[in-house]
Amino acid sequence: MPGEPPVEATDGAITARTDAYFNRTRAIVQRFGDCRVTYAVFLRRPVVSAPRLMLDWLKSVAAARGTQFEIELMHPEGTWVGAGDPILYITGSFIELSDLETLYLQKLGPPCVAAHNAYQMCLELPEVGFLAMDARHCAGFEMQNMMAYAASVGGAAAKREGAKGFIGNATDATAHWFGASHGYGTMPHALIGYAGSTLRAAEMFHEAYPDEPLTVLVDYFGREVTDGIAVCQRFPELAAAGRLAVRLDTHGGRFLEGLDPAESYAVLERHAPGAIRRYRSETELRHLVGTGVSAAAIWRMREELDKAGFPKVRIVASSGFGVGKCRVMAEARAPIDVVGTGSFIPDSWSETYATADIVAYDGVPRVKLGREFLLRRNGERKKNGGHG
Structure with a gap:
């Protein structure tokens, strides 16, 4: 009904989903008398601040509780936070x-750890969406x-440093985080299996969505180059207009067509010799010259x-692009568009576990031994105003 709090903000949901000792603490404080407390909230590793979901829920x-x-x-959304540095302080009734x-x-x-990862990935490949x-x-x-x-938070932070960052996502329900009304994507492997050929899947998609840019998954039959060029030849206008892309998703069990x-x-050696002439870990070598979507596969x-006359056809790469793989791709100057x-x-x-400790009771600083670093320093001021 209008005006009612979301289910997860109701006392019943909170009681059922929280740790029992917190429920018992609330009951004890209700019996012996409330006090005003301040919590410091932090993580044990460096992160990018992403507090909005938490703040909205607390609001x-x-x-709901009146x-x-x-x-x-202390650290606004999208800013870097050091390990153990309180992201925020929460003050209010101990009962509530x-x-x-x-x-x-x-x-x-x-979200703080994921935002940090997303931020790093975007900075490694600043010209890539x-x-x-x-x-x-x-x-x-x-x-x-x-x-x-x-x-969206990590991508926006990278954009402020000149990177393209995240340009969208795959689902309608979460597209709003990227300022979009819908998710992006064209076809999975299943559609190509249904169509019987990569080219026919591309034709089906274009017939169903004639005004949409076309991104074709080209690894289903192990003929990434052959099938990719066949699609370009079938849709030369899209190719010339930059509205056609090939998506490389070759799995790690084989090389892209034509490679060993x-x-x-x-x-x-032709495109980025420096990338293979220094010491590399086994994982880095796999990203450079191994099976799957390697830097060599993208350059190929x-x-x-x-060579086939389609310089404006874009390359979309997927398959395990974490921070490390993005860094290797940057060193190899891999020509990735998205x-x-x-x-x-x-x-x-386990790295995502946030922690909270009470650091003051009725205005008197008090924290468990070893967590004194959470106490407010003299003269410390909040960095981004209140949110209550």
Whole structure:
């Protein structure tokens, strides 16, 4: 009904979803008397601040409970935060705050780490546009929304430093984080299997969506170059107008058409010899000259498209483009136009654990031994105003 709080902000939902000891703490404080407390909220690793989901939820809870929380945001959205540095302080009634910690930490830690990953990826490839393709890797819509928000924050931070950043995402429900009304994408492997050929899948898509740019997945039959050029020849107007792209998603079990280890080295020797002449880890070498979507594969595709007379056809690359792979691609100057990735999702979920500690009771500083670094320093001021 209008005016009612969202379900997750109601006392029933909070009680069911929070840790039992917080519920018991609330009951004890209700019995023995309330006090005004201040929490410091932080992560143990460097991150990019992405607090909006947490702040919006706290605002909903405060409204539902008829109270106010004073929030001092020390690091505005999209700014870098050092390990252990409080992102924000929350002050309010201990009764009304004591059972919220579990839930607001869930909404803060993961997006902060994912935003940091997205930020780093975009800075490694500043001339490349990124598409957030995280949805299929998420554990339900709440995580999907969290990761899309994080990519938008990290991408926006990179844009402020001159990178193209994230230009969109794959789902309609989270497109608003990128200032769009809908998600982007053309075809999965399933459509090509249904059509029977890469070319026929491209024809079907163009007939169904004649006004849309066409991005064709070209690895289904292992003929990335042959099928990619066939599609270009079928749609020369789109190719000449820059409205046609080939998407490379070759899996790690084989090389792109026409490549093997020797030819992969030869391709990079022509275009980025410095990238293969210094020490490389096994993972870096795989990104450069190995199977799957390597730097050599991308350069090979660019060579063949240009040779066939299609210099304006773009290359979209996907498959494991995390921070490390983006860095290697930058060193190889790989001619990528767009990266589709969900690899900003944190690899180690334990790194996403945010923590909160009370640092003052009724205005008196007090924190458990070893967490004195969370106490406000004399003269410290909030960096971005209140949010209550």
